[in-house]
Amino acid sequence: MSALVNHSLILVVLIPLLAAPLCMLFGNRAVAFWISFFASLFALILSLHLLLMVIDGDVLSYHLGGWAPPLGIEYRVDAANALVLLIVSAISTVVLPYARVSIKDEIAEHHHTLFFACYMLCFTGLLGVAITGDAFNVFVFLEISSLSTYVLVALGANKDKRALSAAYDYLILGTIGATFFVIGLGLIYMSTGTLNMVDLSQRLAPLEDNKTVRTAFAFIVIGMGLKIAIYPLHRWLPGAYTYAPSAISAFLAATATKVAIYVVLRFMFSVFSAKFGFELDTVRLIFFPFAIIAMFAASLIAVYQVNLKRLLAYSSIAQIGYMLLGVALFSSAGLTATMAHLFNHAITKGAMFMAVGAIIMRIGSPLLPKMAGLGRQMPWTSAAIVLGGLSLIGVPGTAGFVSKWLLLTAAFQQGYWFIALLIVASSLLAVIYVWKCVETLYLTPSTSNVAVAEAPLSLLVPTYVLVIATIWFGLDASTITVASQTAAESLIGGGYGGEATVMGVEGRK
Amino acid sequence: MDHHLILRAITKILVAPILLYGLYVQFHGDFGPGGGFQAGVIFAVGFILYGTVFGLRNLRDKVPDYVVHRFVALGLLIYAGTGVVNLFQGGNFLDYNVMAQKGYQGQHWGIIAVELGVGVTVFAVMLAIYYAFAGRPPQINDEDW
Amino acid sequence: MDNLFSSGFIFGHMNYWLFVVLMMTGLYIVVSRGNLLKKVVGLNLFQAAVFMLYISMGKVAGGTAPILTGNPDEVYSNPLPHVLILTAIVVGIATTSLGLALIVRINESYGTIEEDEVLALDQQQERDELAALEEEVLKSK
Numbered sequence: 045m046s047a048l049v050n051h052s053l054i055l056v057v058l059i060p061l062l063a064a065p066l067c068m069l070f071g072n073r074a075v076a077f078w079i080s081f082f083a084s085l086f087a088l089i090l091s092l093h094l095l096l097m098v099i100d101g102d103v104l105s106y107h108l109g110g111w112a113p114p115l116g117i118e119y120r121v122d123a124a125n126a127l128v129l130l131i132v133s134a135i136s137t138v139v140l141p142y143a144r145v146s147i148k149d150e151i152a153e154h155h156h157t158l159f160f161a162c163y164m165l166c167f168t169g170l171l172g173v174a175i176t177g178d179a180f181n182v183f184v185f186l187e188i189s190s191l192s193t194y195v196l197v198a199l200g201a202n203k204d205k206r207a208l209s210a211a212y213d214y215l216i217l218g219t220i221g222a223t224f225f226v227i228g229l230g231l232i233y234m235s236t237g238t239l240n241m242v243d244l245s246q247r248l249a250p251l252e253d254n255k256t257v258r259t260a261f262a263f264i265v266i267g268m269g270l271k272i273a274i275y276p277l278h279r280w281l282p283g284a285y286t287y288a289p290s291a292i293s294a295f296l297a298a299t300a301t302k303v304a305i306y307v308v309l310r311f312m313f314s315v316f317s318a319k320f321g322f323e324l325d326t327v328r329l330i331f332f333p334f335a336i337i338a339m340f341a342a343s344l345i346a347v348y349q350v351n352l353k354r355l356l357a358y359s360s361i362a363q364i365g366y367m368l369l370g371v372a373l374f375s376s377a378g379l380t381a382t383m384a385h386l387f388n389h390a391i392t393k394g395a396m397f398m399a400v401g402a403i404i405m406r407i408g409s410p411l412l413p414k415m416a417g418l419g420r421q422m423p424w425t426s427a428a429i430v431l432g433g434l435s436l437i438g439v440p441g442t443a444g445f446v447s448k449w450l451l452l453t454a455a456f457q458q459g460y461w462f463i464a465l466l467i468v469a470s471s472l473l474a475v476i477y478v479w480k481c482v483e484t485l486y487l488t489p490s491t492s493n494v495a496v497a498e499a500p501l502s503l504l505v506p507t508y509v510l511v512i513a514t515i516w517f518g519l520d521a522s523t524i525t526v527a528s529q530t531a532a533e534s535l536i537g538g539g540y541g542g543e544a545t546v547m548g549v550e551g552r553k
Numbered sequence: 554m555d556h557h558l559i560l561r562a563i564t565k566i567l568v569a570p571i572l573l574y575g576l577y578v579q580f581h582g583d584f585g586p587g588g589g590f591q592a593g594v595i596f597a598v599g600f601i602l603y604g605t606v607f608g609l610r611n612l613r614d615k616v617p618d619y620v621v622h623r624f625v626a627l628g629l630l631i632y633a634g635t636g637v638v639n640l641f642q643g644g645n646f647l648d649y650n651v652m653a654q655k656g657y658q659g660q661h662w663g664i665i666a667v668e669l670g671v672g673v674t675v676f677a678v679m680l681a682i683y684y685a686f687a688g689r690p691p692q693i694n695d696e697d698w
Numbered sequence: 699m700d701n702l703f704s705s706g707f708i709f710g711h712m713n714y715w716l717f718v719v720l721m722m723t724g725l726y727i728v729v730s731r732g733n734l735l736k737k738v739v740g741l742n743l744f745q746a747a748v749f750m751l752y753i754s755m756g757k758v759a760g761g762t763a764p765i766l767t768g769n770p771d772e773v774y775s776n777p778l779p780h781v782l783i784l785t786a787i788v789v790g791i792a793t794t795s796l797g798l799a800l801i802v803r804i805n806e807s808y809g810t811i812e813e814d815e816v817l818a819l820d821q822q823q824e825r826d827e828l829a830a831l832e833e834e835v836l837k838s839k
Contacts (some may be wrong), residue, residue, distance in 0.1 A: 047640075054636075054646040062633050065626035071619065155643030163625075176707040180782055194796055198803070206823065209816050212800045216728060219793050226748055226786060227721075233779070234755050255740055273776040350828065413831050491838040548645045584712065585765065682795050689802055 049093070050502050050548050053106035053119045056090045056129060059083045064164035067157055072091035076160040076388065076539035077144045083164060084137045087171060091129035098126050101530055105177070107551030108202035113177070116551055120177030122540045127173040127383060128306045131390045135298040135510075136167050139394065142506040145188035150289040151199050159199060163295075170303045178317065179239045179460040181228050182307060183222065186271070190218045193300060197288040208297035210283030217280045222271030222503040228263030228295045231256050232315075234446070242541045246313050252273045264311050265327070271304035274331075274368065275338035278361045285357035286410070292403025293353060297360050298394035302386045305367055309382070312371070331372035336466055338365030343473035347480065352400050353410045355477055356393065359436060363389045364468065369463070370451055377454035379532035384524050388435070388517060392444055396432035399425050402499035406478035412480070417490030425499045426485045433478030435514045438471050443516040446525065557606070571599035579672045583661060589668040600627040601683050605652050621681050628674025635666040642644025713754035732813040734804065738797045745790045752779040752786070775776035 048055065063083035067076035088238040098104060098121055121129075141165070151159055166271050169189025171180055194215045200207030233239055234520040235256045236247040250259045266277075273281040281301075285293050312327065339362050346358035363385070370382030400426045403418065404410050419426040435444035448467065498504075534540055576598030584587035586654035636647040644651035649663025708715075724747060727740025756779035764777035806813050808819055 051640055051646065054640075057631065058636070062630070062637075065629040065633075069620055069630070071622070106645070110645045110650055180785075184785055184789070187792075191789070191792050191796060198800060201803065201807070206820050208800055208804045209806060209820060211624065211640055212734065212797065212804065215793065215797050215800065216737060216741060220725070220728065220744070222789075223745055227751065230748065230751050230755065230779075271751075282737075348700060352829075411827065413835065429684035491719055491835055549643070549648065551645065552650075586763075590788070685795075686801060686802070 048070050048421060051106070052090045053104060053121060053175060053381065054108070054546055056087050056094070056133075057168055057175060059086050059090075059167040060171065060390050061362045064161045064168065067164060068071070071157050073156040076157040077140070077301075079403070080160045080164050080167075081137070081140045084133060084140055084167065085120070087167075088130075088133040088137045089117070091126065091133045091171075093379075095126040095130050095527065098123050099527060099530055099540055101534060103534070103540060103542060104545040104547050106547045107549070108478050110549060110551050111552075112551030112553050114238050114243035115346055115553070117181055117351060118177040118240055118242075118433055119175050120241070120462055120544060121175060122531070122534040123527060124175045124309065124383065124535050125306065127387065127527050127531050128303060129171060131175065131302060131387055132170045132299045135295060135390055135394050136163075138506045138509050139291050139295045139298075142503055143295070144400055145500065145502040146291045146405060147289055149405065150540075151202055151437075155199065159196070159200050162192045162195050162199075163292075165189070166196060166295075172298055173303050174306055176271065177241050179232070179241055179244060179311075183226050183229060184524050187222055187281070188305070189303075190222060190271075190302070193284075193292075194218070195298060196292045197296075199292070199294070199363045200287045203289075204287050206286035207281070210280075210287045214280040214284045217270055221267045221277075224265075224267030224270070224479070227454045228260040228267060231260035231263065235260075241315050245317065245538075245541050248315065251315050251355065259317075260540040261311075262326070265308060265330075266313070268304050268308045272301050272308065272318055272368075273361055273364060275334045275341065275361065275365065278338075278342070278364075279362060282354050282357040285360065285397075286351060286354045290397065293356075294394045294397035294401065297356070298390040301360070301364060303381070305364070305371075309371065309379070309535055310540075313379075314540040317538075321331070328372055328374070331368050335365045335368035335372055336463075336470075338362055338368070339466070339470035340473065343470055343477065344478045345474065349477075352412050352415065352481065353397070355412070355481075356396055356400065359477065360389075362395055362474070363393070363436070365470075366448070366451060366467070369467070370454065372457055373451075373454050373463075375458060376529075377450065377457050377537050379449035379536055380525065380528045381447055383528035383531045384450050387524055387528070388443035388447045388514075391510050392432050392435040393516070395507055395514055396429055396436075398503070398507040398510065399428035399432065402503040403429075405503065406496050406499060409434060412484050413486050413491070414446075415483075416488040418496065419486035421490075422498050423498040425503055425507070427483065428504075428507050430478075430482055431511050431514060432473075433481055435518065437474045440518075441515065443514045443524075445518055446521040450525065450528075450538050477481050479508075560606050562600055568599045568603050571602065572596060575599065575676075579668065580665075582668050583664045588670025589673075590675055593672040593677075594679055596672070596676045597679035597683070600680055604683065604687070609684070613684065613688075616675075616680065621677050621684065625674055625681060626679035628670045628672070628677060631670030632667050633670075633675060634665060635663060637672065639663070690696075713750065717747050717751045720750065721741075723747075734811045734813060734816075735798075735802045735815075738794060738801070741797070742790065742794055745786070749787060751781050755779055780820070782833040804822075 053208060060083045063079050066079050070076060071469055104121045107113065108117040108119065144185040147156060147159055152537040166189045169185045169192065174187065176182055197214060198207055198211035200455030224541065232244060235251060235254055238244055238245055238247060248257060263284065270277045285297055342358045342361035346355050346362065349355035349358060367382045367385050383523050400410065403415060403422060406422065437443035438448035452464050452467055455467065574677040575592050578587040578595055579592030581587065582592065593687065600612060639648045639651055640646055642651040649659045652659035654663045721744055724740045724744030727743065728737050731737055731740060756776040757776045759771060759774045761775040764774040801811055804816060808816050810816060
C-alpha cells in the first residue's frame with residue numbers, strides 16, 4: 045500500500061498507458077471496456093489522493109528513472125495540477141460507462157476495442173500533460189492526446205461524414221499549435237540549456253529582456269492558444285465537438301481545453317516569472333480583449349445555432365473566455381476563479397453533452413427543431429439539459445454561479461467594475477441560448493407523432509452523476525473554492541518551484 | 554507465376570539479409586549507433602518489400618492484420634512493463650540500475666528491453682500503416698502492370 | 699546590435715535564416731493551398747524546419763558524434779536536442795500518416811480532396827438538412 049502511494053505520481057499516468065495496449069491485446073469489446081474503466085477509476089482514486097496530499101500547499105516530486113532533476117525527467121504535483129488531474133480522471137471515469145452504450149450505434153462494432161485503446165491513450169496524454177514537470181514532456185504527452193483525439197473525432201464519420209473534415213481541420217491546426225509550442229521550447233532551451241520547469245524558472249529570471257526568451261514566450265502562448273481555442277484561434281473547435289461521437293464530445297469539452305489552459309498557466313506563472321509576461325503587458329493586451337470578445341461573439345453565434353451540439357461548442361468558446369479573463373485579471377482572486385471555472389465548466393459541459401448524446405441516440409439528430417416537445421417524452425434527459433443550462437448562465441445554486449461569483453469579486457477587487465458589468469451582460473446572452481433549448485424542449489409542440497422513449501438508464505446514470513455534481517458544487521462552494529485558492533496561490537506565489545517532498549526513491553544527481 | 558522473374562528472384566535474395574540487418578541494428582543499438590526506431594523500420598521494410606512484389610494478399614496471409622495490431626500493443630507493453638519491473642524491484646519507474654548487481658549492468662539490460670519494445674512497436678506500426686494505405690484501393694491485377 | 703548588417707551576423711546565423719525561410723514556406727503552403735494533400739506536405743516542411751532548428755543548435759564547433767571513445771578531452775556535439783527531435787520526428791510521422799489516412803477517407807466519402815469543394819459539400823448538406831426540417835414542420839401543420 046505504501047509502495048502504491050510512493051509511486052502514485054507515475055502510476056496515475058502509467059496505469060491508463062498500460063490499459064491501452066491491453067485493450068488491443070485482448071481484442072474483446074467487453075474486456076476492453078472493463079480494463080479502461082478500472083484504469084480510469086484507479087487514476088481517479090490516485091488523483092483524489094494526490095489532491096488531498098497537496099491541498100495544504102505541499103509540492104510532490106517524483107524522479108523518473110532514478111535520475112534527479114534537472115538531469116532526469118521529473119513529475120511534480122502542486123494543487124493546480126492535482127486539480128486538473130482530478131477533473132480529467134473524474135470526467136473520464138463518468139464518461140466511460142456512458143461511452144460503452146452510446147458508441148454502439150455510432151461506431152462500427154469491430155472498432156470498439158480500438159476506440160477504448162484510443163480513449164485510454166488520449167486520457168494518458170491529458171494526465172501526462174498535467175502531471176509532468178519537464179517542458180518537453182508536456183509536448184510529448186500533448187501530442188499523444190492530440191493524435192488520439194483526431195482519431196476519436198474522425199470516428200464520428202460512421203454517422204456523419206463531416207466528422208472527417210472536422211478531424212482534418214483539427215489535425216492541421218492542432219499540429220501547427222503543437223509545433224509552435226516546440227519552437228518556443230527550442231528557443232528557451234537554447235537560451236538556458238535546461239528543460240526542467242523549476243530549473244527553467246530560475247534560469248529565465250535574469251533573462252527578462254532577452255529577445256529570444258520573449259519570442260519563445262510568444263510562441264508558447266500562441267501555440268497553446270490554438271489548443272485552448274482562444275477566440276480568434278477557435279476554428280477547429282465547433283466542428284470537432286459537433287461531429288465527434290457523443291461520448292467524445294463530452295470528454296473533450298470537459299477536459300482537452302482545460303488541460304491546455306493549465307499548460308499556459310503553468311508556463312506563464314511557474315516557468316516564466318509572473319512578472320515577465322505582465323511587465324510586457326502583452327498578455328494583458330491579448331487576453332483581456334480576446335477573452336471579452338469570446339464571451340460576447342461566441343455566445344452570440346451560439347444563439348443562432350440550429351444544431352444543439354454546435355450551440356454547446358460555441359458556448360464552450362465563450363466559457364473559455366471567462367477562464368482567460370480570470371487569468372488576465374492577474375490576481376490571486378482571478379486565478380482562483382479560473383481554476384474553479386475549469387472544474388465547474390468541465391462538469392457542466394460534460395453533463396450537457398452527455399444529455400444531448402442521449403437525445404441524439406433516441407431521435408437520431410442533433411438539430412434543435414427535431415427535439416420539439418421532447419420535454420414530455422424524455423423528461424429526465426431534458427431536465428439534465430435545463431439544469432446544465434442554468435449552470436452555464438450562472439444561476440445561484442449551480443456550480444456555474446460559484447465560479448462566476450468568484451470572477452465578479454475578483455474584477456471588483458481590482459476596481460474593474462466595467463469588466464464585471466460585461467460578465468453579467470454576457471451571461472444574459474447565455475440566458476438566450478439556454479432559453480432557446482428550454483423553449484424547444486418544453487413549449488414547442490412536437491412535429492412528429494412517433495413516440496420517443498426516455499433514454500436508457502445506462503446513459504442517464506452517468507449524465508446525472510455530473511448533473512448532481514453541478515448542483516452539489518453549487519450548494520457546497522467551499523470545497524472547490526479552497527482547492528482553487530491553494531492552486532492559485534501555488535501558481536502566483538511560485539510555490540511550485542519551492543521545496544518538494546520526493547516520492548518514491550530519491551534520484552541520483 | 555512467371556511474371557517479373559527478376560524482381561521475384563532479387564526480392565527472395567534480399568528479404569533475409571534485410572531482416573538480418575534489422576536485427577543487427579536492433580541488438581547493436583546499445584553499443585553504437587542504432588536502436589529500436591531504426592531497426593523496426595528496417596525490419597518492416599523487409600516485409601513491405603515482400604508485400605509489394607509478391608502481393609499484399611500474400612503478405613496479409615502470412616502476417617494477418619490482427620497479429621500486426623497485437624504486435625503494436627506488445628511493444629508498448631514491453632516498454633512500459635520494463636518500467637513496472639523496476640517498480641517491483643524497488644526502484645523508480647524505468648530506473649534500470651536496480652535490474653542488476655552493478656548499476657551499469659542494469660542500465661544495459663534495461664536499454665536492451667526498452668529498445669526491444671520500441672523495435673517491435675515501430676515494426677508493427679510501419680506494417681500497419683502500409684496495410685492501411687496499400688489495402689485501400691482495389692488490388693492491381695498482374696496483367697495491368 | 700550595431701553590427702546588424704555585418705557579414706558575421708548574417709552568415710553566423712545562417713541556420714536561423716534557413717529555419718525561418720523553411721518554416722514560413724511550410725506555413726504558407728498550409729494556409730494558401732486548397733488541396734488537402736498539399737497542406738500535409740506544407741505541414742511536413744513546417745515541422746522539418748523545427749527539426750533543423752533543434753539539430754543545428756546542438757552542434758558544437760569542432761565536435762564529433764556523441765559516442766564515448768574513452769578520451770576525456772573529446773569534444774562532442776550536444777546529443778540532447780537530437781534525442782528530443784527524434785521524438786518530434788516520430789510525432790511528425792504519426793501526424794502525417796493520420797492526416798493522409800483522413801484524406802483517403804475524405805476522398806472516399808466526398809469524392810474530392812479540394813478544400814473548397816469539401817466545404818461546399820458540407821454546406822450543401824447543411825442546407826439540405828434545414829430544408830428537410832422546414833418541409834417536416836410544414837407537413838405537420
